[in-house]
Amino acid sequence: MSISPAFLDELRNRVPVSRIVGRKVTWDLRRSNQAKGDWWAPCPFHGEKTASFHVDDRKGFYYCFGCHAKGDALTFLRESDGLDFIEAVKVIASEAGLPMPERDPAEAKRADRRSVLADAMEAATRHYRMQLGTSQGAGARDYLTRRGLEQAGIDRFELGFAPDMRQGLFHALREKGMADDVIVDAGLAARPDNGGAPYDRFRGRIIFPIRDARGRVIAFGGRAMDPNARAKYLNSPETALFDKGRNLYNIAAARSAVGKGAPLIVAEGYMDVIALVLAGFEGAVAPLGTAITEDQLRLMWRISPEPVIMLDGDAAGQRAARRLIDLALPMTGPGQALRFAVLPAGTDPDDLIRAHGAGAMQKVLEEARPLVDLLWEREVEGRDFDSPERRAALDASLRKAVGLIPDEATRNHYTAALRERRFALFGGRRGAGRLTPRPGERRGAEMAPRAQTRATPLGQQDAGDMTLEAMALAICASYPGLAARVESRLELLDPADPGRAALCHDLLCGGESGAGRAALARIMEDSYVRAAPMIRQPGDPAKAAVVLSNILDKIEARRAALSELARAEAEIQGLVDEGLTWRMSESARARHRAEHPELEDSADLDEDRDALTARLAAYFDTKPSRKRR
Known part of the structure; x- marks a missing residue:
């Protein structure tokens, strides 16, 4: 209309x-x-x-x-x-007090048809409930009793029974004046391929009415009494009333309960929901025989900003959770989160509640974990990270997953949370927050410098580097969000001072540690840092980002030069050949470009290169010479 x-x-x-x-x-x-x-x-x-x-x-x-x-x-x-x-x-x-406009005839016809189908579903609900009380429903009643369901619970959820008769419901509804096509279109009966009379879709099953958010019965779920049945659970087919990917079992009652403060719990099946509700967890719902869909996620988030997905602790439950990760990440953000409550292996909600009471279930809910935990576990479980390539692959897969999140702030928080987990995985060593070492860096005992190297200028951190490092950290601390924009470069900063290392880690992870606070206080007392206008009075973040990038360029160029000198120490045997001299020259050129971005080549660069080569020659007590022929 x-x-x-x-x-x-x-x-x-x-x-x-x-x-x-x-x-x-x-x-x-x-x-x-x-x-x-x-x-x-x-x-x-x-x-x-x-x-x-x-x-x-x-x-x-x-x-x-x-x-x-x-x-x-x-x-x-x-x-x-x-x-x-x-x-x-x-x-x-x-x-x-306004009359509705004239209705479109086609839309009016569809609305009238849905109304007729809804009447058929209500009549079927009454029929199934009546059958549960007959002698034919004795087995179903015994089953429900064994599951701990008393009459009050059966009545609350309007449970019924479909006897194992080919046309029991079909004939009952026809006697009430309902047409064959209405019974079939409502999904209550199906026509055989040979064109014969319709037959009941549900036979020999306990019946669970499925109501929509308005309270209308739109479908049924049937649990087979025969253990050899082809399908343990059977749902209504999709009809003009029922779209299984857009509805949830117990949605109307759960919405009301969540509005009063109950958590929204997403369980696996009908009996799980019933057990939870009767134990006092009234915000329980279940998908209708399928994996959770995008539309069902949106429906959950309209009810609660953080539904709790309840999973079995077995392998199937874990697989279901991991499939949900990729579905949820592109939709998650502020007000749209998920938590996961994992039950003990081999236990469903009814088992846990009957064995240990509602308190045990409450504990499971309180220990529910965020989506980021399951993402991390999925990426690291069963894998070794004993090589740079494997660590790089982990890093790439995590970046790809986080990149699915549309909200920038949420992406940043995910990045920080995953960085914390990487830091824990790779230990508390320097550089552990990174998945791969810096170029030229080696892990373990072999990284320790030799005693004679530590005693030389090559083994000492340049005072200029310390000042530049302090300035970079001060800028990141003064401009929130800037650290996340230069995340990979800030990781490579890897300060030697433990306090500065803690501060760097705090900035990257969005946390705050005592060591980091103390280091920042010392940095802010530095005369060079204190004199910087953008630190005294933080202003334009874009300008700060440019300055920070230039500072990091200088630090990286200085360290690259020292790295070349360290390599030269290992390679040279009292002789500086043309290849080594060329590498020293290129290192000086890169450092010059970083420290003087307004210049390309100049006599100053030649002086820097000559000074670097002379420094190398003096250190090894040799003179620059041409390669011997």
């Missing part, structure tokens, strides 16, 4: 959004300004106690600063009550 924009505008003008929202929330009158149409309340879409949900009648919109839900009165009815667009328009039109 097509609704004109003019009619919708008239509805918005006549019915303030606060009148619609006010039926679901309790206004914070101390914070609200009723005269100006400015209202505040706890959000009805996620459990909270503070009034972060804002309604502005003048603009006709609401917005939650917690879960970021937003929209107008129509959106609110669709999200809170599960109405479709036309149904939401009808509610507001009735509130405004």
Whole structure:
């Protein structure tokens, strides 16, 4: 049905959004300004106690600063009550006293058909419930009793039974005047391939009615009583009422419970949900016989900003969790997170609750872990990282996964969290936060310099490097977010001073340590750093980024020159040949470009190169000479 924009505008003008929202929330009158149409309340879409949900009648919109839900009165009815667009328009039109526009004939026909199918589903629900109480349902009742279900629980979830009869439900509904095509289109019966009379889709099964967010029965799930049945669980086919990828079992009751503060728990099946609800965890839902879909994730996040996915502790549960990682990462962000609660291996929620009580389940929920934990475990489990190539492969796979996250702030936090885990994996050695060493760096005892090397100028850190290093760290500390932009280069900084190393780690991970704070305090007392205007009065982050990049260029060029000299120590045997001299020359050239970016080549560069070669010659007590022929 097509609704004109003019009619919708008239509805918005006549019915303030606060009148619609006010039926679901309790206004914070101390914070609200009723005269100006400015209202505040706890959000009805996620459990909270503070009034972060804002309604502005003048603009006709609401917005939650917690879960970021937003929209107008129509959106609110669709999200809170599960109405479709036309149904939401009808509610507001009735509130405004306006007649609905003439309906499109085709849409009216489809709506009438859905109404007829919904009536058939309700009649089937009553039939199945009645059959559970008959002699044919004795086995099903015994099974439910063994599972700990009393009559109150059976009634609450409207459980029923489909006897093992080919046309039991079909004939019962026909006697109530329902047409064959209605019974088939509702998914209650199926036509055989040979064109004969329809037969019941559910036979010899315990029946679980599936209601949508509006409370209508839209489908059934059936649990086979025969252990040799081809399918233990069978769901209704997709119909005009039922799309299994867009619905969740127990969604209506769970939405209400979450609004009162219960966590949203996503279990595996119908019996899991029932066990959780009867144990007091009323915000439980389940996907309908399939892996969780994108639409189901969006539906969960409309109810709660952080659903808890409950997994079996076996291999199948772990595989399901890891499949969900790649589905969730492109959708995650502020107000859209996941946590994972892992049950003991071989245990489902009903087993755990019956064996150890609701307290044991509460503990499992409290120990639920964030999505980043499962991502890390998926990438490192069963793998060795004993080579630079393997560590680089891990780094690449993590970057690829984090790159799927659309929100920049969330990506940065994931990067910091994964860096912490890498640091823990590779130990507390210098450079452990990196997956690969710096060019020319070797790990382990062989990296330790020889005693005679430590005593030489080549073994001492350049004082200029120390000052540049201090300036780089001070800039990163003074401009939040800048460290993340130069993450890989800051990792390579790898300060020798333990305090500065701790500060560098804090900046990269977004944390704060005592050693890092102390090091930053010492850096800020440095006269060179204290004199820098951009440190005294932080200003343009873009300008700071340029200065930081130049400082890092200089540090890297200086260290590259020292690295060449260290290599020369290992290679030279009292003779400086042309190849070595050329490498020294190129090293000096790179350092000159970093320290004088406004120049290309000059006599100054020649002087730097000559000084470097002379320094090398003096150190080894030899003179530059041409290669012997």
